[in-house]
Amino acid sequence: MSRDLMRAQEIKALVRDAYRAVNGSTTRVAERLYSGEELALVPESARSGALGLGNHLRFARIEPGATVLDLGSGSGIDTVLAAHRTGPNGRVIALDFLPEMLERTAQAAREAGLGNVETLEAEMEEIPLPDASVDVVISNGVINLSPRKARVLAECARVLRPGGELCVSDLTIDEEDLPPEVLTHPAAWAG
Amino acid sequence: MAERDFVAKLDRARFSKIEVLERKPMSIDDCALYPLFDDELLTLMRKLIVPEKQREIGVAIVVRARN
Numbered sequence: 184m185s186r187d188l189m190r191a192q193e194i195k196a197l198v199r200d201a202y203r204a205v206n207g208s209t210t211r212v213a214e215r216l217y218s219g220e221e222l223a224l225v226p227e228s229a230r231s232g233a234l235g236l237g238n239h240l241r242f243a244r245i246e247p248g249a250t251v252l253d254l255g256s257g258s259g260i261d262t263v264l265a266a267h268r269t270g271p272n273g274r275v276i277a278l279d280f281l282p283e284m285l286e287r288t289a290q291a292a293r294e295a296g297l298g299n300v301e302t303l304e305a306e307m308e309e310i311p312l313p314d315a316s317v318d319v320v321i322s323n324g325v326i327n328l329s330p331r332k333a334r335v336l337a338e339c340a341r342v343l344r345p346g347g348e349l350c351v352s353d354l355t356i357d358e359e360d361l362p363p364e365v366l367t368h369p370a371a372w373a374g
Numbered sequence: 375m376a377e378r379d380f381v382a383k384l385d386r387a388r389f390s391k392i393e394v395l396e397r398k399p400m401s402i403d404d405c406a407l408y409p410l411f412d413d414e415l416l417t418l419m420r421k422l423i424v425p426e427k428q429r430e431i432g433v434a435i436v437v438r439a440r441n
Contacts (some may be wrong), residue, residue, distance in 0.1 A: 191400045202407040202410070208419065209407065209408065209409065210410065211407055212407050215407075222380065232418070234408060234410065236400075236434040237396060237398065237434045237435070237436050238436075239436045239437075239438075241436075242436055242438055243438070244395070285381050291393055294429040324389075327375060332375060332380075333383045333386065333387070336383050336384055336386075336387040337387045339387070339441075340387045340389060340441055343441035344441070345441060346405050346440065347440070347441045348438060348439065348440050348441065349389065349437075349438065349439050349441070350383075350436070350437070350438040350439075351436070351437055352396075352435070353380065353434070353435060353436060353437070354375055354376060354432050354433075354434055354435075355380060355432060355433050355434075355435055356375070356376065356431065356433075358376070358400040360427060360431070361423065361431065362423065364418060364422055365415070365418055365419055365422060365423065368415045368418060370402055370415070
């Protein structure tokens, strides 16, 4: 294995461990990002695990009947909101690399009474879906966690149908503005 | 990853109509809401980042692009 791939595996392990260790409620994050009307559609189990950075769903063009892929579904807040918009004739595929997160998403969908959510345990660098099978890709603070971001975006392009859209929230930083001790801190990869 | 690098990667993946629709600065206090930023990292950031930069250590963006 090349040194770069070994580093990528180390980073993934760091992110995996950090997300597994998350405990406590992050409802305050959800309250900052989503409107009261949106939060009313989302079960407490999803609100209390919100780790997103923005509300890209305000900009995502999700039509009834659409197929939506949520990359890194986490506690399921965006999956639930997207599933309400696709309606019963559409579906949301919630992808996450942690089974624990997928169980939270599935629980949130059940509590919301949604039958159009599927969970998919996979890595976003290798999405096990056919070409041109998705109308909209959404993601919230997840792509920045990948050590292979170009690969993730190429996979999004592959699974999206022609004319389909990616609409994501993510964290950008200007590395020149941050001290090396911060940039190289293990928690900085997961945060 | 800087915003310009994100947009460049989208362009290289052959997305079109790339739009950055929202930019929200993130301060260290904002980061503290997320348990993924542990106390050690938060303390390090408060110690090493100059005060005027602590209000914007990153920017949360919303990007939309067409395949």
